[in-house]
Amino acid sequence: MKIQELTTYLEEIAPLSYQESYDNSGLLVGNPQEELTSVLISLDCTESVVDEAIAKGCNLIISHHPIVFKGLKKFTGANYVERVIIKAIQNNIALYAIHTNLDNIFGGVSSKIGEKIGLTHTAILQQKKNLLLKLIVYVPRSHVESVREALFEAGAGSIGRYDQCSYNTAGYGTFRPLEGAEPSIGNIGQQERVEETKIEVIFPKSKERNILVAMYSSHPYEEIAYNIVTLENSFQEVGSGIIGNLSVPMAEEDFLRHLKDKLNLTVIRHTALRGKEVSRVAVCGGAGGFLLSDAKRSGADFFVTADYKYHEFFDAEEDIVIADTGHFESEQFTQELLLEIIRKKFANFAVLITEIDTNPIKYYS
Known part of the structure; x- marks a missing residue:
């Protein structure tokens, strides 16, 4: 399995678009096409955690807090951030952070x-607001069911504890194919009138690409009439x-x-x-x-x-x-949460939680 396969899964659970503007979640160090050996989970990525990953043969560290928040101009080992990055690169260890995007999901x-x-x-x-979109697409009656099912399969139409939600309005569309067109319905130069259904579905912005791919692959028309609207509605799950x-x-x-x-x-x-x-x-x-x-x-x-x-x-x-x-x-139980999330999909894969206490604050009593 490649690193990208795991990180793609994590970003399906907690999309990077859900992170705050100041954050720096995602793959910070490493080649996403590298073969994955095993994973070490930690709240923070410190030098001792990298040493632990080396000792345990893990070539990916998943931390909650990003080791890099701002751009780095030098890699001289002058501070712990630079030393962590240098050591990770020298030992071919990828670093991945899943921070406020994991904070911002229900179940996070x-x-x-x-x-x-x-x-x-x-x-x-x-x-959060402005994370929901609505697709409005016009579909010939012969393909309404197949297009609607494709949109549902791609993640459209989920509202709270309901899925396969859509609104459908019957009507008709007109068009005239011009020279060079390859219409699935009608003839060049002749206006056509087709019984159509307007399908409206809501979906998260993070799934927009998947929704459009599903629409284009299931719709019979050469040119599809559709539009996407950003909604002010609050997103119940984010x-x-x-x-x-x-x-x-x-x-x-x-x-x-x-x-x-x-x-x-x-x-x-x-x-x-x-x-x-x-x-x-x-x-x-x-x-x-x-x-x-x-x-x-x-x-x-x-x-x-x-x-x-x-x-x-x-x-x-x-x-x-x-x-x-x-x-x-x-946030200490974030490590346990990540372990549970990964094992739901990759049950037989080696995922370890760090044994290092990365809390920089100590208490005297």
Whole structure:
């Protein structure tokens, strides 16, 4: 198996188009056509992780955090980023990052935390917009079923927990083939009137190429009348953080103990407790302070995230309890998540989780 086969699969699960503008997910180092031996998964890509990959014979490291965020102008080994890149290249180890695109899918990083702490009826906390497109295509009646099925097969027509969704309007189209045309219906120089159906389907922007290939391969016309519209609708399956419910409400201190136990935490920084039961919880792996307003609007009693600064804690304003678990701690189960994702498709392939603790923050107690 080549590296590209695995990375293509990962990008079907978490398309690169879902990453934030500042991010740098994808294949950072290596030849995608290289034969893949085995994979090492890590939250961060450090020198010790590369050494571990060398020792274990892994020629691909998949990390959550990209080792490169900005352009590099020199490779002198002056800092750990350059040393990691140099060592990876010298040892023919590819480096792949799957960061905010994995954060932004339902079933991603935040969902994994929600699973660990027992949240039910979860949903994306802040849904993204401008990621859905609508295809409108005009099809002769004889080919409506085959075109529609081809579009469904390519990924069109999924809305929430429903698939094969389409809207179909009957009508007729007119056209006149000119010299040089090769019409499947009609004759050169004669206007034709054909009973047609207008098919409308919604699909994610990341699947646009597949949808167009399916349309062109299944449609009988030489020239196809269609248009694609960008929708303002929120995408229910893509966005930041999650919101969910505890199956059994807890007292606030009990919930803090629950968090500490389920997430293997040393310490939790939090705002003042409000003396209320905890039943609804918002979660964001990593730095999630930008979602506080969404957490409040969703009716959350607790907001579990990381990287809060001193003054930002005041923004809770006793409307919610903010619980800062630490950045590494909030994303530690991403390694387990990636292992599960890969093994769903490649069950017999060697995929290892690093034994290196890459958390740069230590606690003294």
